[in-house]
Amino acid sequence: MSDFIEIIQSLFALEVLVPWILAMTFGIFVGSTPGLTATMAVALVIPLSYNLPKEAALAMVIGVSFTAIFAGDIPATFLRIPGTPASAAATLDAHQLAKKGKGRQTLLINLLCSALGGVFGVLILMSVAPQLAKLALLFSSFEYFWLCLLGLTLGVTVSSGKYILSGALAAFFGVLLATVGNDVTTFQERFMFGHSELSTGLSFIPAMIGLFGISEVIRAVYRYKPRDTHDNSTSGPADAGSFEVRESLQIIAANTPTIAQSVATGTVIGGLPGAGADIAAWGAYGVAHKTAKPAEQAKFGSGIWKGVIAPTSANNAAVAAAWIPALVFGVPGDAVTAIVLGAFLTYDITPGPELFSDGGANFIFAIAMITQLLLIPAGLVGILLFGKFMRLPRGVVLSCVVIFSVVGAYAMNNNPLDVWIMFGFGLLGVFLESRKVPLAPLILGMILGPKVEIYFRQGMIAAQGDFSNAFKSTIDIVLFSSLVICILLSIVMTLRRSPTNHSSLTTQ
Numbered sequence: 268m269s270d271f272i273e274i275i276q277s278l279f280a281l282e283v284l285v286p287w288i289l290a291m292t293f294g295i296f297v298g299s300t301p302g303l304t305a306t307m308a309v310a311l312v313i314p315l316s317y318n319l320p321k322e323a324a325l326a327m328v329i330g331v332s333f334t335a336i337f338a339g340d341i342p343a344t345f346l347r348i349p350g351t352p353a354s355a356a357a358t359l360d361a362h363q364l365a366k367k368g369k370g371r372q373t374l375l376i377n378l379l380c381s382a383l384g385g386v387f388g389v390l391i392l393m394s395v396a397p398q399l400a401k402l403a404l405l406f407s408s409f410e411y412f413w414l415c416l417l418g419l420t421l422g423v424t425v426s427s428g429k430y431i432l433s434g435a436l437a438a439f440f441g442v443l444l445a446t447v448g449n450d451v452t453t454f455q456e457r458f459m460f461g462h463s464e465l466s467t468g469l470s471f472i473p474a475m476i477g478l479f480g481i482s483e484v485i486r487a488v489y490r491y492k493p494r495d496t497h498d499n500s501t502s503g504p505a506d507a508g509s510f511e512v513r514e515s516l517q518i519i520a521a522n523t524p525t526i527a528q529s530v531a532t533g534t535v536i537g538g539l540p541g542a543g544a545d546i547a548a549w550g551a552y553g554v555a556h557k558t559a560k561p562a563e564q565a566k567f568g569s570g571i572w573k574g575v576i577a578p579t580s581a582n583n584a585a586v587a588a589a590w591i592p593a594l595v596f597g598v599p600g601d602a603v604t605a606i607v608l609g610a611f612l613t614y615d616i617t618p619g620p621e622l623f624s625d626g627g628a629n630f631i632f633a634i635a636m637i638t639q640l641l642l643i644p645a646g647l648v649g650i651l652l653f654g655k656f657m658r659l660p661r662g663v664v665l666s667c668v669v670i671f672s673v674v675g676a677y678a679m680n681n682n683p684l685d686v687w688i689m690f691g692f693g694l695l696g697v698f699l700e701s702r703k704v705p706l707a708p709l710i711l712g713m714i715l716g717p718k719v720e721i722y723f724r725q726g727m728i729a730a731q732g733d734f735s736n737a738f739k740s741t742i743d744i745v746l747f748s749s750l751v752i753c754i755l756l757s758i759v760m761t762l763r764r765s766p767t768n769h770s771s772l773t774t775q
Contacts, residue, residue, distance in 0.1 A: 274633045283323045286316070290327035291334045291641060295649040298338025298350045300675055305335035305351050309603050321614045325630060330638045332603045336544055336582050337381040337646055341653050344373050346668060348480035352471065353544035353582050355710055356552045358479060360567065360574030367570060368508045371650060375510045376572065377579045378646040379519055380526060384580035385639040387530045388537070388587030393632050396591045396623075408726035409737040413746035414536075415718045418546045420750055421553030423708045424757040431761050434708040437699065441712020442719065444469055451721055452728075464684045471713055473676035473689035478706050480672045481693025484665050486700075522576050525555055529580035537585025538592060544585040545714060551581030557756065564760065587635060594618055594628055 277283070290312055297308035308331045316324035339350030344361040357377070364373045406414075419442075423434040447458045448468030459465045519526070529551040536547040555577035556567050567574050586603070593604040595618070611618060622628045676689040696706055730736035737743055 270629065274629055275637070278322060278326065278633060278637060282320060283326055286319060286323045287326035287330050288641065288645070291330040291638070291645045292648075294331040294334030295338045295645055297331075298335035299341040299649060299653060300350065300671060305332055305339070305353070306603050306606065308332075308335045309606050313606065321616075322630060322634075324614055326634050326638075328607050329631070329634050330641070332586055332607075333381075333385055333583055333635075333638050334642055334645055336586055337378060337579070337642060338649055340377050340381075340579060341374060341649060343479075344377070345370055345653060346480065347483050348668070348672070349475060352475065352714060353548050353585075355475065355479075355545065355707065356548040356578035357575065359552070359707060360570050360572075363568070363570030364572075364575065365508075369511075371508050372511045372515055373575055374646075374650045375512070375515050376518060377575055378643060378650070379515070380576050380580045381583045381646070382639045382642050383519075383526060384530050384533060385583035385587055385642065386636065388534055388584035389632060389635045389639065391530075391534050391584075392587050392591055392635070396595055405740075405742060407740075408722045408729060410740065410742045410746065412719060412722035412726055412737070413743060413750065415546075415715045415722060417746055417750045417753065418549055418553075419708075419711055419715045419719065420753050420757075421549060423711070424553070424556075424753060430703055430705060431757060433702075433704045437704050437706070438708035438712040441709040441714075442716035443712075444474075444709075445713050445716030446720070451717070452724055462684070464682060468717070469688060469713070470676075470680060470682075470685050471710075473685040474692045474713060475710055476672045476676055477689040477692030478696040478710060480668060481690060482696030482700065482706075484668055485693055485697050487665055518572050519576070522573060525573050525576050526580045528554055528558065529577045530584045533581030533584030534588040536581075537588030543589070544582045547581045547585035547588075548578035549711060551577040553753075557753075561763070583639070590631070590635070594622055594631065 278287075293312065294305070294308050297311075298305060309328055312327050312331050316327045319327070336351060336353055339352075339354035340357045340361065342348045342350045343354040343357040344365045347358050347362040349355045349358055361373050361377065364370070419438055423438045424431065445468065447465055449455065449459075449466050450457055456466070532551040532554050533544075533547040536550050537544065552574065555573050556564055559567070559573060563571060563573065589604045593608055608618060616622070616627060672689060673686055676685045677683065699706060699709070726737060727734065738747065
């Protein structure tokens with residue numbers, strides 16, 4: 268215990284604290300800028316940390332990863348543009364609440380739940396890391412295949428509301444778009460039509476910006492009326508509102524069970540190598556929807572606090588859990604930890620069981636825990652600055668959204684084609700929503716589509732074409748059973764929501 272206290276005291280030295288705070292500020296900026304992901308933030312910070320003390324270097328990379336994940340929810344709330352892929356689930360209810368004038372209150376609840384989720388995630392990391400890492404090692408290709416398929420199904424059933432069939436078609440279209448590029452196994456060209464720039468596939472970030480951001484700008488321009496010219500009092504697409512601290516704390520206290528189950532969901536999914544915070548967010552959102560009362564289930568997607576609390580509580584818990592297989596076995600839990608593992612050797616840190624036996628992991632635990640406390644003031648600054656941005660006239664806000672979107676889309680690969688992809692998906696988003704087709708399943712299909720394909724083909728190759736091996740282990744059966752139950756429950760809930768249509772069918 269005394270050693271742990273000494274570690275905490277050493278972390279508050281100026282040579283550690285100053286770069287730590289600067290890195291977290293940078294994480295807020297990157298996370299709240301559409302297209303600049305948390306992975307990119309960590310990748311940019313690592314070179315700056317090489318000449319710093321080991322404690323400062325670790326504090327910078329860990330601080331950036333947590334703050335960038337939260338900051339992605341800021342534009343998701345105000346503009347319906349996820350700042351990071353893990354923020355896509357937050358667009359469903361957070362933006363609807365912001366449109367009701369509760370933008371800052373939504374983000375305050377979001378921030379506090381992110382910190383709580385991170386704290387509990389770190390505590391779980393400290394206590395059960397070896398056990399959960401061993402469980403993750405039991406997963407083979409087919410287990411990951413069922414897990415990704417379950418996540419895709421949950422995303423469809425949760426975000427589609429009463430338009431389940433439309434959501435399923437959108438998810439299928441997203442999976443189809445994910446096949447563009449060179450085949451992952453044979454490297455044969457697929458749907459590239461002679462454009463070599465598409466060899467790595469359709470870039471997900473420009474597509475996400477287009478669907479959620481540019482489409483919103485196009486609709487706003489279409490709805491624009493001349494009398495709005497003199498209305499500069501609005502706060503853009505969504506109102507900032509006030510923090511309502513006391514009410515926000517009461518809402519969090521009333522939703523303690525949702526926070527607990529979301530942290531558990533985020534920890535389990537985040538601890539699985541390759542799963543990541545985006546799958547954890549959708550998974551927690553799906554669990555919250557399925558465990559809510561029938562009256563609450565109908566409100567998901569239209570602005571309900573559970574829909575905000577669930578994904579954001581799971582996000583940071585998943586980030587902490589991603590360190591479980593990384594620290595114990597050297598297997599990265601997501602893209603961020605994969606980059607950090609490469610830098611560990613520079614910091615003279617070797618992942619493995621010895622890291623726990625010699626106390627080297629205590630530095631990481633302490634930094635991760637203190638980062639959750641520093642996240643609150645850093646997040647409040649980010650919310651306030653973004654709120655001032657939202658007070659600008661509507662035309663200025665929309666113009667800035669387009670500029671940031673273009674910069675974010677281009678910055679990923681320095682490829683002009685990505686900008687055209689972004690605008691193309693913007694038009695596609697307008698068309699789909701005009702036909703009552705939800706956008707979230709399409710994005711989820713693009714995220715999970717490649718993983719479903721890769722894990723399925725790897726499993727089939729290992730099984731020499733025998734698909735019965737996909738039901739060989741207990742984990743396979745549990746995941747497959749969960750998938751079937753999820754589909755059946757969705758059908759039942761759809762029939763309950765439309766009793767008139769059901770009765771008319773039975774009488775014909």
